[in-house]
Amino acid sequence: MIHVPAEPDGPLSDAWRHCVGTGRLDLALRRDYQDSLALLQRDIGFRYLRGHGLLSDGMGIHRTYEWQGARRTHHSFTYLDQVLDACLGLGVRPFLELGFMPAALASGRQTVFWWKGNITPPADEKEWTDLVRAVLTHLIDRYGAEEVRTWPVEVWNEPNLPDFWLNADQAAYHRLYEVTAHAVKEVDDRLRVGGPAISPGADEWLVPFAEFSERRGVPVDFVSRHAYTSGPARHVPFGVHQTLAPAADLLTQFAAPRRVLAGTRLAELPVHITEFNSSYRPDNPVHDTAFHAAYLAPVVALGGDHADSFSYWTFSDVFEETGIPTALFHGGFGLLTHRQVRKPTYHLYAFMARMGEQQLARGADHLVTRHADGRVTVLAWAPVDTTGRTPGPDRHTLRLSLPVGTAPRGEAFVRRSRVDEERGNAYTAWRHMGSPRSPERTQLDILHEAAEPARSHHRLPVENGRVDLALTLARHEVTLVEVTPVHDEAPPWWDERRLLGGETP
Structure with a gap:
């Protein structure tokens, strides 16, 4: 017993509900996506939503054209406004990830995912920083400075992996971060910017990132990292199977940034785990199972000891990194399938939402x-x-x-x-x-x-x-x-033994 x-020994940490992940942002234009997000917010109520592709061509923000013999740029916010209006209307704010590179601004043709997010540095730094400033200025104009100051701004995604950043070039990422962070602060110096959004197994990037930011006087307001526990993928058609480390390994990963950065300039900054899950694959059947909910339960319950937020990747199977899903249950990351069928891990989060404050x-x-x-x-x-x-x-x-x-x-x-x-x-x-x-x-x-x-x-x-x-x-x-x-308000004459008209024994 x-x-x-x-x-109480203190308040219950709410780091688990601070943020949740999503597929690329233009998926938010779909009805199935918005219906799923509405259900999620009704039952759980996440505060922030983070996804890829804010600056990719699917959002249509960065446009170029020829006029009077010169190449010009035009910034269009048609889809951006629709996406953010939909999310804010459902009570969730954006955790902005700046990426991937618009094709017309990219220095190369290398891409990632079925939807071809460009992973190369900008061909023109000024054009890139103009784009960053234009987006943030528009957001402040539309939603107000006080609101947008609450939206974290993360620079890129997993630059330590060559699949996500050309050649995993650390120096090139530092340069991208430097010019981007300064551009963010030029719009409003109270906007919060951070990185480096590294994948598991790349903590050796953290100290050089801290040293670079100190040496160059580059603003960093938070540190971000990702966490997964799966081994190499063993492929089957339209799916994979993987080994898993014990769930406690996720908590060790959550704690890594503070441990590694102790004594550096970034030691006391907020730590955001902007992606976490068991498998890093969106086609692993383990995501759909009761095993998965029980596996992650101690992580969701205890993760706030180690990070200011840890963002489940992702809330919905409306997600297309490896292509369009081939079945309703296909091992997708989502807490929800298409058509809003709730998975066991969804219920883990819904149960957490019903826990008390102490x-x-x-x-x-x-x-x-x-x-x-x-x-x-x-x-x-x-x-x-x-x-x-x-x-x-x-x-x-x-x-x-x-x-x-x-x-x-x-x-x-x-x-x-x-x-x-x-x-x-x-x-x-x-x-x-x-x-x-x-x-x-x-x-x-x-x-x-x-x-x-x-x-x-x-x-x-x-x-x-x-x-x-x-x-x-x-x-x-x-x-x-x-x-x-129980405060029983049944009348004194109530006796279930008399339901069929008999006398009280």
């Missing part, structure tokens, strides 16, 4: 909080085996003694919501129905129904202001328990 203290206790398999109105909430998860040698335990037990109020005796109302291999798991239902690539309307209705968490309700006795809660979790289960003292 774990005795949960009555007094943290009472936490452990390897649980997190306990209290709301301002006295409700006590428990998030619990079953352990997983990342080696694949076992399926994980069929049952996992947890016993908690919870403080539920000042009344020494009485009863408490207990509400439990569960997701596991069978419950709250549309992926399992989809597999049972034959893995239809394009589900019909009736099949979609079944999948939405299958995605509902299993819910149960009962009462427990309160003794000395505490409730003993015994939980048995199924394999790969994530469960949310909400405990509220």
Whole structure:
């Protein structure tokens, strides 16, 4: 029995909901995307949204033309306004990532992804900085300086990888960062700019980035890094399989920037993990499973110890880096499939959104909080085996003694919501129905129904202001328990034994 203290040990960190990732930004013009974002914000409520392609040709911002014998540039904000209006209207702000290079401004033709984001430096630095200044000036004109100052500005994405930055040239990235950061501050010196947005395994970039910024007097307001735990991809048609490190490795990665940068100019800056997940592939079936929710539960619960934010990559399977998805469930990054079918990891986040503001206790398999109105909430998860040698335990037990109020005796109302291999798991239902690539309307209705968490309700006795809660979790289960003292308002004559007209015994 774990005795949960009555007094909180501090506020529950909300770093988990600070930001979430998305596919390239022009996907936000689609109805399916906006419907998915609306559902996400209703159930979870992220504060920021980060995606690639802000300056890529799909957004159509940077345009060139010939006039009177000269090459000229024109900046068009038609799609940018539609995308940001839609996001802001749903209560989420942009975490701006400046990239990739517009084709007409690029120094080469090398691209990444099915949608061909250009990864080369600008052919003309002035034209690039003019573009950066034009975008930020437009945003301030449209949304106001006080609002835009709350939007972080990140320079590029994973420049340590040759797939994302030509030759992974560190010096060239430093130069891009320098001219870009100064351009940002020229628009408004209270805008927040940062980087270097490195991938896992590239922490050796951090100290040179700090030394370069100090030597050159370059502004840096935050440090960004990405975190994944998967091994090399083993390809199958339209998918991959990968080994996974234990989830605790993600927490180690979250902590890396502060550890590596200790003693440098950047040591005390906010740290934003602007992408994280298990696999870095958008076609790994593990993303669709209950295993994935249980695997990430301790990361979501504890990640705020190590970073100011950690952004799940991504909220929706409306995502096309490796091409258009070939089936409803295809291993996409999203918390939601196309057509807004909720995955088990979606429910992990939705459960976190129902946790209280005060943290009472936490452990390897649980997190306990209290709301301002006295409700006590428990998030619990079953352990997983990342080696694949076992399926994980069929049952996992947890016993908690919870403080539920000042009344020494009485009863408490207990509400439990569960997701596991069978419950709250549309992926399992989809597999049972034959893995239809394009589900019909009736099949979609079944999948939405299958995605509902299993819910149960009962009462427990309160003794000395505490409730003993015994939980048995199924394999790969994530469960949310909400405990509220009962103030019974049933009339004194109510007796269920008389429902069929009999006399009270």
